[in-house]
Amino acid sequence: MFGACIGSFLNVLIWRLPQEDASKRSVMGRSYCPRCGRQIRWFDNVPVFGWLALRGTARCCGAKISFRYPFVELLTAGAFWSLAFWPPSGPVCDASGTLLAPAAAAFAWQCVFVSMLIALTFIDFDTQLLPDALTKPGMAVGVVAGLYPGLAGSISDDAAVSPALRSLLASLCGLAVGGGVTWGVRALGSAVFRKEAMGFGDVKLMAMVGAFLGWQSALLTLFLGCLFGAVVGVALSLRGGLLARIPFGPYLAMGAVVSLFCGDRAIHLLFVEWPDWQRRNPSSVYLVLTIGVSALLGMLWLLRRARR
Numbered sequence: 001m002f003g004a005c006i007g008s009f010l011n012v013l014i015w016r017l018p019q020e021d022a023s024k025r026s027v028m029g030r031s032y033c034p035r036c037g038r039q040i041r042w043f044d045n046v047p048v049f050g051w052l053a054l055r056g057t058a059r060c061c062g063a064k065i066s067f068r069y070p071f072v073e074l075l076t077a078g079a080f081w082s083l084a085f086w087p088p089s090g091p092v093c094d095a096s097g098t099l100l101a102p103a104a105a106a107f108a109w110q111c112v113f114v115s116m117l118i119a120l121t122f123i124d125f126d127t128q129l130l131p132d133a134l135t136k137p138g139m140a141v142g143v144v145a146g147l148y149p150g151l152a153g154s155i156s157d158d159a160a161v162s163p164a165l166r167s168l169l170a171s172l173c174g175l176a177v178g179g180g181v182t183w184g185v186r187a188l189g190s191a192v193f194r195k196e197a198m199g200f201g202d203v204k205l206m207a208m209v210g211a212f213l214g215w216q217s218a219l220l221t222l223f224l225g226c227l228f229g230a231v232v233g234v235a236l237s238l239r240g241g242l243l244a245r246i247p248f249g250p251y252l253a254m255g256a257v258v259s260l261f262c263g264d265r266a267i268h269l270l271f272v273e274w275p276d277w278q279r280r281n282p283s284s285v286y287l288v289l290t291i292g293v294s295a296l297l298g299m300l301w302l303l304r305r306a307r308r
């Protein structure tokens, strides 16, 4: 229920932050119907149930209310529920029901992180922009959250250094690697395709992800974001759509959520189990080459088609 209420606030952010009129950008104050301008009554604003009771039409003027509003509320509720029941930083309570402070703090920071990712995802879908008003505070919040041991991993095992300092350094390192590597990929992509390959907002988003999750998970997020983006890009172009410009932020956000919940597992799979399997099966190098070359040819074919 708490997640659904936060989701309701995220709907406000998603609608108001990209507004061109500065007076409409404030996230304070009551909500008004975008069609007739009348104030929305508090009981119609209750997450999910308000939309269900109204059956998706506004009480004031009968305007259609998008299913996206309850969807964002349900998505946020689901995200908070998942963080509570599959906590990435370990259980929030011990067997006797006593609250474990570090894990509880981690849960709170992770709720903030996932909420920001949800808001950024839908703003990017709508406007193809990732507003500074979210990414810049996101970087700062990520570094502050890094003061909580374990959230961004740890940069060394030296017991002489306090856990908070090690975690803070891991967070700063994540900020630099997440932002820096994405900036490098952006510069390379722009040079190869001779047009902007991705926005600078993506660089700031990745710096924020690095500050929250540490540098290993930031690299995993970038890899997964490219993978998800490529799959959706291929699917869109096969359906005859144009590869003109798909927003990258939503796929990076998806990658960040996967990294948050199963980053350690995925890193183990990529860097321990996969090389082990390759060592035991020497002929697997041909399989990898075949997949790599066909993926490259496929991408070139898609690019040629997109140009035409």
Ligand SMILES: [Zn+2]
Binding pocket: 033, 034, 035, 036, 037, 038, 058, 060, 061, 062, 063
């Ligand atoms: Zn209205």
